[in-house]
Amino acid sequence: MTNNTVDYYFTVTSPWSYLGHQKFVDMCKEHNWIISYKPVDFGPIFAQSGGLPLPQRSEQRRRYRLFELQRWRDFRGIKLNLRPKFFPTNPDLGNKLCIASEKLDLETGRLAQAVMQACWVEEKDIGNPETLVLIANEAGFDGPLLLEQATSETISEAATALTSEAMTKQIFGAPTYVINGEPFWGQDRLDFVVRALSRTIQPYKVEGPV
Amino acid sequence: MSENRKIDFYFCLNSPWVYLGQKRLEEIANKANATIRYFPVDLREMMLRLIGNADPPERSDLHRAYGKMEMRRWADRYQLPLSEKPAFYPVSQKRAASVVIAADRLGADPGPLVYEIPKACWVDDKDINDWNTLSEIIELVGLPGDVVINAAQDQGVLEEFEDNTNRALDRGVFGIPSYVTDEEIFWGQDRLEFLEHRLG
Numbered sequence: 001m002t003n004n005t006v007d008y009y010f011t012v013t014s015p016w017s018y019l020g021h022q023k024f025v026d027m028c029k030e031h032n033w034i035i036s037y038k039p040v041d042f043g044p045i046f047a048q049s050g051g052l053p054l055p056q057r058s059e060q061r062r063r064y065r066l067f068e069l070q071r072w073r074d075f076r077g078i079k080l081n082l083r084p085k086f087f088p089t090n091p092d093l094g095n096k097l098c099i100a101s102e103k104l105d106l107e108t109g110r111l112a113q114a115v116m117q118a119c120w121v122e123e124k125d126i127g128n129p130e131t132l133v134l135i136a137n138e139a140g141f142d143g144p145l146l147l148e149q150a151t152s153e154t155i156s157e158a159a160t161a162l163t164s165e166a167m168t169k170q171i172f173g174a175p176t177y178v179i180n181g182e183p184f185w186g187q188d189r190l191d192f193v194v195r196a197l198s199r200t201i202q203p204y205k206v207e208g209p210v
Numbered sequence: 211m212s213e214n215r216k217i218d219f220y221f222c223l224n225s226p227w228v229y230l231g232q233k234r235l236e237e238i239a240n241k242a243n244a245t246i247r248y249f250p251v252d253l254r255e256m257m258l259r260l261i262g263n264a265d266p267p268e269r270s271d272l273h274r275a276y277g278k279m280e281m282r283r284w285a286d287r288y289q290l291p292l293s294e295k296p297a298f299y300p301v302s303q304k305r306a307a308s309v310v311i312a313a314d315r316l317g318a319d320p321g322p323l324v325y326e327i328p329k330a331c332w333v334d335d336k337d338i339n340d341w342n343t344l345s346e347i348i349e350l351v352g353l354p355g356d357v358v359i360n361a362a363q364d365q366g367v368l369e370e371f372e373d374n375t376n377r378a379l380d381r382g383v384f385g386i387p388s389y390v391t392d393e394e395i396f397w398g399q400d401r402l403e404f405l406e407h408r409l410g
Contacts, residue, residue, distance in 0.1 A: 049273065
């Protein structure tokens with residue numbers, strides 16, 4: 001039996017998630033794959049996997065990141081502010097909005113795009129509930145309903161469960177795309193992703209101790 | 211083009227990524243009529259100075275497992291052989307680095323060595339910290355083994371190795387392989403495409 005679902009682990013404040021998002025959504029559509037949107041909290045994941053939040057990385061790495069953002073912005077031909085007005089900001093509610101959208105079976109790809117674009121292009125604070133409602137409304141969703149869901153106990157539990165799931169599945173960075181059990185970390189792996197989606201390469205596996 | 215552009219290449223001789231990217235790097239340089247300047251560096255020293263620890267931080271099994279898979283992906287992409295588990299790894303690259311610096315000082319193109327040495331480790335299960343093995347590799351690329359090995363033990367070579375490391379850090383390099391052109395750093399062989407684009 002073939003599985004046609006890609007697990008997509010991301011967080012709305014990640015510029016790399018944003019940079020790859022539309023491209024990834026489009027390639028899945030083209031190759032008839034369904035995306036399971038899994039926004040996660042990378043705080044506890046980094047604590048476990050040894051990843052460092054941006055402010056704690058070395059100056060060399062932070063500088064290099066600014067080069068890379070420019071490269072990929074141009075490569076993808078999309079807009080992105082290198083230093084958005086509202087960044088860092090808390091991704092929690094934005095992520096939960098996307099989780100709520102999944103539960104309601106809405107177009108989560110489009111919602112996530114709107115939220116990330118608001119942060120990385122439109123200088124909006126996606127940590128702010130009212131702003132999120134407006135972003136959702138503008139994108140054609142029922143903003144108040146999504147916010148109500150996003151702040152519910154059910155979605156809070158779902159969010160915690162997703163982060164635990166990511167840890168169990170050994171995800172350590174955003175975005176990560178998982179196809180037939182094979183993780184692809186980073187939007188810079190989308191050209192490998194498209195080969196996996198079009199089944200031109202067999203999935204890789206890692207077994208035994210590492 | 212008025213003058214040759216330069217690609218300053220900071221790398222280690224025990225890195226599978228250096229082996230995987232070398233032919234591609236040469237191809238890019240040739241096409242762009244750019245000169246590659248080879249700077250082997252002491253990655254452990256770099257890490258010590260960057261993060262206070264010569265060994266990679268406890269990024270753990272997760273990263274290692276993923277790294278293994280990535281190596282296979284890229285080896286397949288380039289259609290190059292690569293061993294799952296080299297017989298001699300981890301291995302010190304200091305002697306190998308001194309060989310490359312010595313060959314460079316003698317006026318030889320270090321390129322073939324930069325491909326063959328990590329390949330010896332990652333494909334042929336050879337110990338690249340062994341002078342005899344290194345001598346064989348030097349001969350393989352058409353250079354005199356004894357002359358290069360002898361030159362590799364010059365104090366000046368070691369100093370150059372240290373200078374390379376210092377210079378790399380000064381320029382903002384924090385990992386290998388890194389390719390620097392016009393002060394723009396490209397880290398990782400997976401950024402060669404961007405380097406190619408930059409060189410036009």
